[in-house]
Ligand SMILES: NC(=O)C1=CN([C@@H]2O[C@H](COP(=O)(O)OP(=O)(O)OC[C@H]3O[C@@H](n4cnc5c(N)ncnc54)[C@H](OP(=O)(O)O)[C@@H]3O)[C@@H](O)[C@H]2O)C=CC1
């Protein structure tokens with residue numbers, strides 16, 4: 218018998234990407250609402266309760282509403298929004314992040330998908346913090362670039378309205394972006410990271426960078442030690458890959474159009490200054506790819522079915 222899946226928000230940017238990834242799969246049956254019913258609370262409630270799994274691709278408030286409409290204890294939820302990423306009782310849907318995390322996701326009833334930027338940041342720093350190479354009380358900085366599809370339908374419409382747009386635009390200037398608490402909590406660090414995102418004039422893709430003065434840390438780890446810790450952390454993953462840090466340049470497009478997450482430890486081995494760099498697709502491992510990966514795990518299906526690696 219196939220698994221019944223309802224995507225709430227199925228015609229949004231993330232929802233459509235998930236639909237594409239699930240299309241044609243014989244192990245999944247999708248519940249699809251007609252366009253005139255897709256925001257109808259009664260029709261949504263019926264679909265939410267008929268599904269084995271629901272994937273919420275909605276603004277935060279609509280996600281909270283959707284969860285409140287589920288009145289059975291069988292339907293399991295994957296939420297792509299920011300609503301539940303730091304909420305007790307929800308499992309953080311990043312199977313590679315901690316030992317045992319994949320098992321926790323596989324058995325969870327409520328899974329919150331990581332944010333797109335936190336996916337890159339956490340993948341880079343969490344294994345190094347866990348290994349004691351980065352002190353947990355270090356004030357971290359994360360600089361990041363995103364394609365404009367990261368802002369959903371509204372930002373896409375803005376960028377594609379025929380008027381000129383800047384090549385790159387820094388935002389979140391007040392250092393209070395919604396991803397900061399998620400990054401701090403799941404990295405398990407004492408201080409909120411300084412997060413400096415910018416949106417660039419390309420549809421999809423992300424480049425997330427954490428600069429580190431390794432020479433100032435108590436253990437003075439080498440670049441090689443950091444790379445080895447990352448390689449060890451992700452050695453079993455078909456999705457998160459660690460590549461050599463000797464590239465002359467790294468592009469935001471490197472993993473666009475895929476569900477991969479690529480990590481590099483670049484920098485200057487003599488001075489002990491490092492640039493940890495992650496590339497991913499905000500709509501891939503940053504959203505839809507992560508949701509499909511979590512669905513596969515939760516439903517006991519082929520772990521990489523529907524993913525582009
Ligand atoms: N874009 C990205 O790269 C990422 C997005 N996310 C998260 O995923 C979620 C969805 O984002 P995204 O796809 O970009 O957003 P979009 O704005 O592209 O899509 C959201 C969809 O939800 C629909 N919607 C809004 N309110 C309701 C409601 N009450 N009932 C039913 N449907 C509703 C919208 O309808 P309508 O079409 O009528 O506007 C739209 O189709 C957000 O929480 C976002 O934070 C997470 C990671 C990355």
Ligand SMILES: CC(=O)N[C@@H](CCC(=O)OP(=O)(O)O)C(=O)O
Pocket residue numbers: 297298299331332333334363364365366367368372396414415416
């Ligand atoms: C370019 C851009 O605007 N990106 C969005 C982040 C993407 C998003 O809203 O998704 P999640 O929070 O669910 O990851 C932002 O900075 O708010």
